[in-house]
Amino acid sequence: MTRIGVVTFPGSLDDHDAQRAVRIAGFEPVPLWHASDSLQGVDAVILPGGFSYGDYLRCGAIARFSPVMAEVIAAANDGMPVLGICNGFQVLCEAHLLPGALIRNDVRTFVCKDQRLRVETRDTVWTCDFTDGDEITIVLKNGEGGYVADAETIKRLEGENQVVFRYLDGNPNGSLNDIAGITNARGNVVGLMPHPEHNVEELTGPSIDGRRFFSSLSRYLGALIA
DSSP states (O other): OOEEEEEEOTTBSSHHHHHHHHHHTTOEEEEEETTOSOOTTOSEEEEOOBOGGGGSSSTTTTGGGSHHHHHHHHHHHTTOOEEEETHHHHHHHHTTSSOSEEEOOTTSSOEEEEEEEEEOOOOSTTTTTSOTTOEEEEEEEESSOEEEOOHHHHHHHHHTTOEEEEEOSSOSSOOGGGEEEEEOTTSSEEEESSBGGGSSOTTTOSOOTTHHHHHHHHHHHHHHHO
16 A cells, blocks of 8 residues: 655654545655654655744744755655645755745735646656646645745746646735745655645535545556556
8 A cells, every 4th residue: 555654854744634635635654753763664655734934034944954854855866756735845945856945825814715727747656646727726824825936936836837836816815926835846746835735625625636646646647667
């Protein structure tokens, strides 16, 4: 069975939600503690949402130096699928696995809503079961979700098909170019501010679009075996 590691940092809030989503998707969730120096042989890693280390320096800036992140960085550079959700996205940027940074929402308030997104590319491990242009609904909840980068980086992300998700129906946090999620050039590392782990069950609605992140991973890993 595919084993997906879910890292818990001090201050993580959605690690158990991510583990539950992994289980619902038919995979085995493997809890990974931030102080560990082992990924326990997992096939993929999720960095979940929350407030790692209380966001006391910058969001994700301290978590980036947790012992487990050395293993995550090495594994990601070797091609392991890594998904960073909200705070996890911030950690990926701080770890330089993804470019840019996340800053305080331009509306200066915490945003919590069902957010419509457009899938801009299916050419990643985590989106290959989508179709370019798909419009999905995923929960968004953040206070520092404004994606920023220098003009050259934004031009490269746009030109090299590395913008994965874009906000629809208005920009909730001031992210440049309405960017909600990006990928590295290889397509195995994806970070996004919305929370797909909260959209995997009909009971909690309003969509189960989050399941397709996991079916994408399954499709990708199945293709590797084939």
